[in-house]
Amino acid sequence: MTASTAAAPIAPATPPEQPDRPPARKRKLTGYWLLLPGMLWLAVFFVIPFYSLVATSLYDRTGSVLQGYDMAWQFSNYWHTLDDYWRPLVRSLWYGGLATLICLALGYVLAYAIAFKSGRWKNLMLVLVIAPFFTSFLVRTLSWKLLLRDDGFIVNALQFVHLLGSDGRLLATPVAVIAGLVYNFLPFMVLPLFASIDKIDHRLIEAASDLYSRPIVGFFKVTWPLSLPGVVSGTLLTFIPAVGDYINAELLGSPKQRMIGNVIQSLFTDANDYPAAGALSMMLMLLILAMVLFYVRRAGTEELL
C-alpha cells in the first residue's frame, strides 16, 4: 500500500523508453499475417467446395452430369433422398456409435496403462500406437479381409469353440465392419485420452485414497472426471470419421452393411446423381454437427478447460 502511493507521483516523471520496439499498430498486424496462409487454404479448399456442395444439393435432379444441372432450389431433394436412404443413414450412426464405444473401452484401458503404468516404455508404446499410420489405411483394411476370411484361423477358432456355427462367417457381417472401424480409429481415441490422463497429477489419486476412497471409487471420483476432456475429444475424433467411413463397409461388409458413405460414393460415381449425393452429404454433416453440439453441451467439458 505504502509502496504504491509513494511510487505514484514519480511514475509520470520517468516514462519508460522503448526505442527498439515497433509501433503498436504494426505489432497488431502480425497476428493477421500469420493467419493469412491458413485462411487462404481454407477459402480455396473448404469454403468454395462447401458452397458448391450446398448448391449441388439443391439442383434439379432431372439433369445429368453431361447436360448440366439447373439451380432449382429443390429442397425436396432432401426429403426424397432421406426417404430412400434412411436405413443406411441410421445404420451408419449405429455402427459408428458402437465402434466409438468399443474404442473408448479399449482405448481408455490402453491410454491409462501407457500413462500410469508403462514407466520408461511410455514413448515406445506411444510410437506403437501410431505405428499403423505408417501403412496405408486401405492396405490395412484389406489385411483384415484376409484375417477374417471364411477359412482363416480366426473363423476356424471361433467355430472350434462354437461361438460361430460350422457354416458361420465373419466377413460380410456387421461384426466385421464394426471390428474394422474399431481397429482403424482406435489411435484417434487413444492419443487424446493419453494426453488427458497423462496430465493428471498422481497426488490427486493419492489424496483420494487418503480420503477413504477405494481404488475403484477414486477412479470414478477423480481420474474419470479429470480425463473427460480426453474422452470428449477422443469420442468426437472417432465418431465423426467412423460414421462417414465407407472403406470398412466396402471391403469387410456386403450390400446389407452399406453405410451412408457407400451410398454417397455410389450416387456420385455410379448413379451420377449429384444432387442426391449432395443432399445426403449435407444431411450427414448437419446431423453430426447437431449431435456433436448436443454432446459437448451435455458433457459440460467447457468447465474443465
Place this chain on the structure above:
Amino acid sequence: MSQVAEAPEKSGDVGAYEGLRIRSLTKEFASFTAVKSLDLDVPSGSFFALLGPSGCGKTTTLRMVAGLETPTSGSIELSGKDITWDKPYRRPVNTVFQNYALFPHLDIYENVAFGLRRRKSKEVDRSVREMLQLVELESQTRKRPPQLSGGQQQRVALARALINSPEVLLLDEPLGALDLKLRRSMQIEIKRIQTEVGLTFVHVTHDQEEAMTMADTIAVMNQGVIEQMGAPAELYDNPETTFVANFLGQSNLIEVEIRGPEGDFVVVDMQGTLASIPTQRTHVQPTVGEKAWVGIRPEKVLIAEVGASIDAPGNSIPGGVVSDVSFIGVSTQYLVRMPWGQEIQVFEQNTGRRRLFRQGEQVDISWHPEYAFLLDHHQDASAGVDKVDAPS
C-alpha cells in the same frame, strides 16, 4: 530385558500406547535406504515435527504412516492397533499434501466434503460449514481451487483433511509454496487450529524456524535416522550432534582436547585456555587426551575490549581480531578471528549500552560455561551447515 523394570510403571492395559508408535521402520528403495530402523513415539494430542534437509527420509516416513508407501520392515501402531499393512483408505489418518493436491474439478465445498461423502456421513453439510468457518473460508464455498490464492488453497487442504477428525493429521511441507510473510501467519494459524481441535499433528519440514515455532516436539532427521528428539528449546540449547548444532540455528565448533572430568564438569583445553563443560551437556566419553568439539551458539558469545571485564565467570579468551561486522538492526553480527586461525561468530543484541566494534579491532571473547556443549570429534564439524532454502 528392561520389560521387568518397566512393568510396574504401567498399571492396567500394558502396551496400549495412546498415540503413534513407530518401531524399527525401514524403507529401502532400489539404490538407497531412505529410512533406517526408525523408532518414534508421538503422544496423542501433540504437535510433532520431523525436521531435516531434503532427502533425509522425513517425507518417506510420513508417507509410510499415511499408507502411501509400503515399509520394507518395521511396524506402525496407532493407539495400540497395528496399521503397518493397512490400505491408506482404511487408516484413521489424513494428509495435507505438499502443493495441496486439491481436486481441481470440484469446488471448495465438495473438496472439503470429499472424505465425509466417501464414508457416507449423514452430517456432511453441518460439518463442512463448521470446518470452512474454522479456516475462515465460508464465503468461498462455490469457487474452484485454482480461483483461490495460495494461502486460501492451503487452508482448504487443511480443512479437507481435518474434517475427518483423523487420529493423526500428517502435514507434508504444508507451507513450502507460500511466501515468507504468508508462511509466518499460516504457522500461527495452524498452531491455533491444532490447539482448538486437539488432534495429533505430525509435520514434516526442512525449515527449522517453522518447526520451532509450531511444534511441541521436534525430531531432527538426517540420512534416514533421527539424530535427536526433544522440545525445541532443549534441542537448540543442548544439541547432541554436530548436525543438530549446525542445522538448528548456528554454532561455533572449536577443536579441544579433553583434560578429564572434574565434579559436575568436564575440563577441556581449548587452544591453550582451560574451559569446563557441564557433564549433562557432554555428548562424548570424557577420555583424557582425546579430541572433541566444544560448541557455543553465536548469541551466547560475549565480546569486549581487550582487558575489560566480561560478565562471565570463566576465563576470557584473548587475542581475537574483529574480521567482519554486519549491522542487522536488532543485533550486530561479528566474525572474530582467533589466534588459532578460526573465525568465531558472535551475535550481540543492540541494547545501545555499548559502541560497535570496528573491523581490525582487538577484542576478548568469553561465555558462561553452562551454555557450551561438548560433541564427538568423529563427527563432521560442517554437517548440516549447507541448509537448503534456509530462512534468512
